[in-house]
Amino acid sequence: MEEKTHIIIKLFASLTRFTPDSADKYPISSGTSIRAIINRLGISEDKAKLIFINGIKGELDSTLKGGERIGIFPPVGGG
């Protein structure tokens, strides 16, 4: 059975506008994938190529237990 839990979400650069009000205590069910979260936030998958879970690179299909800190980045190339 899926357990209700929370994560901390930080969105970077052009993705900050998708930051939910509850970013510091974002509700999820344990086992939720990053892909499901970004779809829920309205972020297109090609804009969320770089994902970190507790500071370590993750993938769209990585799943969360709850309590994690996730960072999502768009491609950035300016110089």
Place this chain on the structure above:
Amino acid sequence: MTLDIELQNKIRALSNRKELPDKTPYTSISVNNIGKISRKSGVSCREVEVTSLEAEIIPERYVRNMKSFSPSDQATLLRSRASIVGLGGLGGAVTEILARLGIGTLNLIDGDVFEESNLNRQYLCRESLISTPKADAAAKRVEEINSSVTVIHHLKYLNEDNASGIIENSDVVIDCLDSLSGRFILEKASKKAGYRLVSAAVAGNYGQITTIFPEDPGLRLIYGDADKAPDKGAETSLGALSHTVSLIAALECSEAIKILLKNGSLLRNRLLVVDLADNSFETMQLI
């Protein structure tokens, strides 16, 4: 060897004893006297400075480096060659910093000319230089700051065909480009030649930086595979700010110096991400 001793004697004759603000004594030689010795002896200012440092005589222009760099470190920097690829926001600031630090050869690469929209952040861009080549401005700026630095400049964009030749003989390569495709071309050429690469990118309040050795997976960990990556990123909607660009350029120089001096901890397989909106600096593990 005799020449070295002769040169050292000339340097000694024109040096003088001084003290740092904390009373540490040192022997100094001025920019003017280095120039004089260079002209009289027919050796470059850079060689005069290296010989001077070998004799523990500190060129006055580097004296504030002295507590962080030994004379031998400073001589290593003077013998080093850095390629700065892209001379816009990041590259302009990197050029300025590395010239002041005394990197002996700067290889400067950009085929672009200045536009008015560069004035908000690109140190090399001035109102009088609009429509003129960035690489010319960079070369001139280095000469004005540090006459001991040898400048090689290319008014060319890097591409698959010219990349290897343009960055030849680099001790460190610094990616200051503004496209993802250019970054992948530079990474490929650097890896092939066995060079160490520092790569950074900015958009708005955000910046990121990593260091890539030839054997490291590198940019694909950040952008995905080269053939599927977009050419531009978030900067197309967010632009670039002077203070963000300057900060990230300074971090690139810090990595480059550590690479050249083979000390300190590098951002290999890690990405330092900076968000100035909330002052967050975090080093992420890419593998």
